[in-house]
Amino acid sequence: MKEYNVLLVGLIMSASVSMLHTSAMANGSSGTAKTITLDNMNPHIKTMEYAVRGPLVIRATEIEKELAAGAQKPFKEVIKANIGDAHAMGQRPITFIRQVLALVSYPELIDKSDFPADVKTKAREILAGCKGGSAGSYSDSSGIEIIRKHAAEYITRRDGGIPANPDDIILCAGASEGIRATLKLFVETSAGEPGVMIPIPQYPLYSASLAEFGMHQIGYYLNEATGWSLDVPELERSIKEARGICRPRALVVINPGNPTGQVLTKKNIEEIIKFAHKEGLFILADEVYQDNVYAKGSEYHSFKKVMMELGEPYNTMELASYFSTSKGYMGECGLRGGYSEVVNLDKSVKAMLLKSISAKLCPTVLGQATMDCVVDPPKPGSPSYDLFIKEKTDVLQSLAKRAVMIADTFNSIPGIKCNPVQGAMYAFPQITIPAKAIEAAKAKGQAADTFYAFELLENTGICIVPGTGFGQYPGTYHFRTTILPQPEKLAVMLDKFKEFHVKFVEKYS
Amino acid sequence: MKEYNVLLVGLIMSASVSMLHTSAMANGSSGTAKTITLDNMNPHIKTMEYAVRGPLVIRATEIEKELAAGAQKPFKEVIKANIGDAHAMGQRPITFIRQVLALVSYPELIDKSDFPADVKTKAREILAGCKGGSAGSYSDSSGIEIIRKHAAEYITRRDGGIPANPDDIILCAGASEGIRATLKLFVETSAGEPGVMIPIPQYPLYSASLAEFGMHQIGYYLNEATGWSLDVPELERSIKEARGICRPRALVVINPGNPTGQVLTKKNIEEIIKFAHKEGLFILADEVYQDNVYAKGSEYHSFKKVMMELGEPYNTMELASYFSTSKGYMGECGLRGGYSEVVNLDKSVKAMLLKSISAKLCPTVLGQATMDCVVDPPKPGSPSYDLFIKEKTDVLQSLAKRAVMIADTFNSIPGIKCNPVQGAMYAFPQITIPAKAIEAAKAKGQAADTFYAFELLENTGICIVPGTGFGQYPGTYHFRTTILPQPEKLAVMLDKFKEFHVKFVEKYS
Missing domain, CATH: 3.90.1150.10 (Aspartate Aminotransferase, domain 1)
Incomplete structure (x- = not known):
């Protein structure tokens, strides 16, 4: 059966x-009745x-x-193969990152320790970006300015020179926080339930957050037979069926894929962007695995780069892309570093996004410092370079x-x-x-x-x-x-x- | 006029x-129309x-x-007297905390450095609580077990032996995150708009979060003429007026007060607890300034202790209390350490609370380590004790x-x-x-x-x-x-x- x-x-x-x-x-057999129950x-x-x-x-x-x-x-x-938690499974931290964190935590060590000069320079630079020269002060809600600048430079290098703007970078405590902050913008109290397209299979942060925010989940199936590719006819089917039930607002794409491990081709990304444009959807590109590409012939293409290269009218579309220190080669999950790059957002909506994160004060400064090491790593010729590259x-x-x-x-x-x-x-x-x-x-x-x-x-x-x-x-x-x-x-x-x-x-x- | x-x-x-x-x-004069606008x-x-x-x-x-x-x-x-950010205003970090963080960040230093023995012991203990022995692995969503245990012991000492249960402790990235997670439980989609009583003046995290969650803010005025005391007739007035508009669910008290700087008397706290009991309200006690009591004759009494000492039926009331590494004597705002102690919560609601934080994975491990130093500081006779106490x-x-x-x-x-x-x-x-x-x-x-x-x-x-x-x-x-x-x-x-x-x-x- x-x-x-x-x-x-x-x-x-x-x-x-x-x-x-x-x-x-x-519960509840004695004592005061509970004020909050299921x-x-x-x-x-x-x-x-x-x-x-x-x-x-x-x-x-x-x-x-x-x-x-x-x-x-x-x-x-017990072998916990349930969660992408590299250090828990025995992966060793990258030395450069951890040496920088030690110095940022306890600056008295900068002069005392025999750490490499580039580690000391990096620590001093981060501390200079901290109010009062301490990682114990709040940063701006969107993160420390010099780190946002380094992130923008990193993206520019990654995308072959297509510029990124530090003002579009919002540092966050892991990508999850950034994704949730963006999704939250689409909550509406009138005009029908907002819907967000997500892949099936998907990473359950999306289904959980949409459920929490009271938003409709529009599932589109990845095609297992073609290596979990993202087929436009299926996107069309899912949005068509959803239109009667909700108001589609955004499209989530996870590339490289979680849980499915595929790497989208440039052509596939172009099709997806064109589809999103036609349907008036905001693109959320979950690109936290951008350093994790293994298969011969597979290559990571950022949604932003492909969108910009497509030219008018696609290069003015709204897009948010997420990155994290938890994945890649560093696997620093517990340190909670991440950023979102949000491009072409309406300026007043962006002001609202920044306001909405301000009540949470700021992402962890040591998490931000970790991200800084990732987006501005040791350069060729600097004392930490060889070890960094080897690790x-x-x-x-x-x-x-x-x-x-x-x-x-x-x-x-x-x-x-x-x-x-x-x-x-x-x-x-x-x-x-x-x-x-x-x-x-x-x-x-x-x-x-x-x-x-x-x-x-x-x-x-x-x-x-x-x-x-x-x-x-x-x-x-x-x-x-x-x-x-x-x-x-x-x-x-x-x-x-x-x-x-x-x-x-x-x-x- | x-x-x-x-x-x-x-x-x-x-x-x-x-x-x-x-x-x-x-905006919007050229390019693709924005999908999201004001x-x-x-x-x-x-x-x-x-x-x-x-x-x-x-x-x-x-x-x-x-x-x-x-x-x-x-x-x-510019003198930024707008935010409680001690390090930004020149306060120096506590040496013990920062030495522990340096070792937890870069464990290779444990054997190499000349840090005091108790610093090394503390770092080893925290690392032993981390999966894979690394601060780079995810912790449980509610935090590292040994740190929750230390927090419970701290509360027990603070409250003169009234026990605290590690299972009631949820570590969070600063108190704000814990407060928001609790408030979120009261969001309802039917049965009318839920209301939460907050002091006026209040710390705007509350008004901001209630606005974000679509909950009704029931303001009760603090009495400026009597040193910002919390008068029961005013509580009665505000809840009575609110009942027509919303469904009151919880009562927020900030003690010591932000922005008002008062420290509530034990008698006042007793009155507040009795009021909350009578009205069937969940108490959120924002007690992040519990170490910051200056005035002669003023003393900090935790809501939990007073509630437990009142005996039946008050000692079975639901209560959440919040603490933070950002305030007190340590002022470690940027490190994002905090905890909530949630007592007498219905067990299934507690399971839901834990589930709701799980999609955010975990609070920063280095923030948790900071909290561990605060709730389990150097003991008399240990090498770091004298300096710690002096600072x-x-x-x-x-x-x-x-x-x-x-x-x-x-x-x-x-x-x-x-x-x-x-x-x-x-x-x-x-x-x-x-x-x-x-x-x-x-x-x-x-x-x-x-x-x-x-x-x-x-x-x-x-x-x-x-x-x-x-x-x-x-x-x-x-x-x-x-x-x-x-x-x-x-x-x-x-x-x-x-x-x-x-x-x-x-x-x-």
Whole structure:
């Protein structure tokens, strides 16, 4: 019996939901009645889901505690392949970044330490941009001026000379904050529910934020058969269907793709820009993986560059692009550095955007300092240059090898199909789940891929995120795994995965 | 002629508004039509105002650039007394905090540096709480476990043994983020507009966030005549009037007060808690200035302690309390450390709160590390203890002197009246504005206190925030100034202020 999963995203039938109900019953038997309950709280927060940190991850953390307490399991450790968290998986920080942070944190070290001269220069420059010469003072809400300037120069170099304006750069605490600030502009209280087009599969920050802001999610399917390309007829279909329900305002594109790992061709980007122009859509380009391109023949093209090169009328379209210190070769997730570049925005809307972030005061100054090291890294000939390049190259080359290894291994397992991981940090393979397993999942009130992921976790300690958390074509099942476990651990993980999958299929056949 | 200012808060007639209109007209004459304009953007963002970073501050920054470019002014520098940003005003960081941050940022230094042993121990402990031993990995969304544990121990010590639970602690990037996450729970889409009671004058994070979330602001006036006390009859009046318009859900109290500098008595806090209980309100206690108490006889009592000591039924009430690394003696604004302690929350609502922050991944790990140094500082006998205590005491004693100096000086100026600055970092004096000045302001489309603040800025370089930005009793005029300029600079600032005020009154009499 084949079951069609008509819920695209956001519907995770899970352990945590039943947990919640139990807790609710356990509450309120004595003491003051609660002023806020599930019944009278923000309904948008109830609806939103963020699977990357969902019930599977909660269970994985429990298992880690059980193991630490001496529980016997068929595995010794949990492998968290659920989240793009490079350092957690053993990647080493870039020395230049961390030396600069040490000096910015404790400037007394600048003269005392034997750090390279370019590290000291960079630290002094950042401190000169801080009020009172301290990273402990608030920066402007959009970030420290010299760092915005460096970001603009970085973008200009990246885009082969197409200029970027420091006034278009808004530093933020990770890309998520910047994306949310932009999306929030489209909330409307009249004129019908605003809609935002997002890819399916998507990174669940989008579905979660749209749910929270009460906006309509217009899902367009990526084409798995053509390497997760973004087909214009599908964009046309989705916006046409949405027009009766909401007012489409913006188009989100994730390139390189998360969770799907594709790198869009220049031609595909041109088509997307033309489509957005025709439909009057604002483009949000999530380009946080711009340094993570591995496949031969694949190349990163920024939406801004392609848009500017298309010339009139496209070069005056509104576009926001996001970058982050959390991804790339640096993987500095915990430091919370990011920026958005917002071009061609109406000046008064831009003033409103800047006002809207001002009440949050400023993004972390040390996160900004991290971003500064990324957009203005050591130059050839400077003392930190060779080590910086070596560390950067080592990470990216190793990721490129793992990208191949993971896709090849999955494709060697009967019942699993995986597109090449051209970029980003994830594979999103499709799995064939036997009908009996689908029934068993149903009996547990779980989506079939969630059921599969829980079985994998309990039997191997491997934590992945089921496709349901990202959305997938009805009737198909997937999962997302990062390519981040270090090579030896990844080999072990893939062996265990293969063994599990074979047994799973046997068990439910 | 007396003018009644019936707009409590949020209505800042200002240079920036006219600026916006000009920009709007300048736009859109060529190129692609804008998809987002003032007319079709989020109306809540248009409404919100955050005066602490408003038009006066924008002008102050312009003046700084004019001065740097060689412009001749009646002053040599801008004194930014508009924002509680201690390091920007020359306060030195606490050595222990910054040494720990340097080691957490660059762990290779732990063995190499000659930092004190307790600094090294603290850094190792924080790194042990980080996944992969790196501050570059994501933490749990609610923060690193050991830091939440330390925060709970800190609260337990602070409250004389009344226990705190690490599971009730949510670390956040500055208190603002925690406050906004709690307020957001009360957004409702049915059952009428939710209302939140906030003091007038208030810290504009509240008015800005309520405007953004589409919630009703129920202003209750603080009693200036009794040192900005919080009178229950006024609470009763404000909630009664609001009931027809909205559904009151929560009560915000800021103690020590911002912008008003009062420290609530235990008796007053008891009354407030009983009022909230009677009305079924959730209490948000903004207690970020808990270390900033200066006046003899004033003492900080946490809302939680008072609530617990009141016993049944009050000790089961829902309460959220906020703390920050930005204030106190450390003044680490740029590092973005904070926590909320949320007690007695319905368990399923708490799960929703945790879920709602998960899409933002985690607060900055270095901000969390900063908070750890504050809630688990060097202990007596440990190598950093003496210096830590000296630095902490020096800052707090100096602030206490400046608090007296500023109130005394303002009270010596005819036409200015200032309550004692018992705590926090601000004075909020009342000014008598001559009728002719009120007319001149009106002619410029400005509130009279905004007009006064602009005149002050242009003539002296002193940047304050007009009372309009915080709200004030109709027909009264105030301003907020920080007490943060270093003593010598503060003396100069107060002299200039006095001279300006006398001239201003002469000019408009």
